[in-house]
Amino acid sequence: MRASDAERERVAEILREAVAEGRLEMEEFDQRLDAAYKARTHGELEPLVRDLPAVGSSSSASAVAQPRAGSAARWSERIGRPATSTGGFAFWGGFRRRGNWTVGKVFTAFAMWGGGDIDLREANFESRETVIRCFTIMGGLRVTVPPDLGVEVRGIGIMGGFGEDTKDESAPAPDAPRVRITGFALMGGVGVEHKRSKAEKQRLRDADRQRGRLEKGDTP
Known part of the structure; x- marks a missing residue:
C-alpha cells in the first residue's frame, strides 16, 4: 500500500523520540530518517521502526497507521x-x-x-x-x-x-x-x-533540512 505524508511523518516522530532516548546513534538516525522521507510504501516504512517502541506505547508494530501523540499531534x-x-x-x-x-x-x-x-x-x-x-x-x-x-x-x-x-x-x-x-x-x-520541546526543535530542524533537499531537487 502506498504511504501518505502523514504516515511518513509519524515514522519520523518515532525516530526522533528514539534518538532523544539514546536508542539510536545520530548516524543511524540520519540514515533512517532519510529513508522514511523517501519511502513510497508501507513496506518501506515498517522496517525503519520495527525494532523501536512507538511514541506513548511499548510497541511499534502498528505505528505507521496510528495517530501521533504529544506535540507531534494536531x-x-x-x-x-x-x-x-x-x-x-x-x-x-x-x-x-x-x-x-x-x-x-x-x-x-x-x-x-x-x-x-x-x-x-x-x-x-x-x-x-x-x-x-x-x-x-x-x-x-x-x-x-x-x-x-x-x-x-x-x-x-x-x-x-x-x-x-x-x-x-x-x-x-x-x-x-x-x-x-x-x-x-x-x-x-x-x-x-x-519554550519548545527537544522533539519539536528536532522536527523543525528536520523540516528545514527536507526543504533544503527539495529546493536542490533531491525529492523523496
Whole structure:
C-alpha cells in the first residue's frame, strides 16, 4: 500500500523520540530518517521502526497507521481526553508533571518549602478551556508551555514573583486550547515559560533540512 505524508511523518516522530532516548546513534538516525522521507510504501516504512517502541506505547508494530501523540499531534487530537492529573502538592519536596499526560480542566498546584514543575509541551487537555491555579509559600512553581499555546497569566506576588517569560512566545494557534494561570506566590515564585520541546526543535530542524533537499531537487 502506498504511504501518505502523514504516515511518513509519524515514522519520523518515532525516530526522533528514539534518538532523544539514546536508542539510536545520530548516524543511524540520519540514515533512517532519510529513508522514511523517501519511502513510497508501507513496506518501506515498517522496517525503519520495527525494532523501536512507538511514541506513548511499548510497541511499534502498528505505528505507521496510528495517530501521533504529544506535540507531534494536531491540537484537535490533544483536546477532549480523560484527565490523568488534576493537581500537584509539594511540602518539603517536589512534584513533576511532564511528558504525555492529560491536564484536567482545573489543575491546582501547591508548594510550600518545595517546588513543582508543570510541563504542557507534550500534554493533552481534558477541555479547550483550562485553568491552572498555582499557590506557593516560600517555594517555587514553574509552568512550561509551547510557544503557540494561548496563555493568560493573572497572579499575585507578595514578597515574591508571579511572572511570564514571553521571549519565545508566538501567536496562539487557532485550534489550540486556552490556558489561564492564576494564584499567588508568598515569599516564593511562580514562573511561566514559553519554550519548545527537544522533539519539536528536532522536527523543525528536520523540516528545514527536507526543504533544503527539495529546493536542490533531491525529492523523496
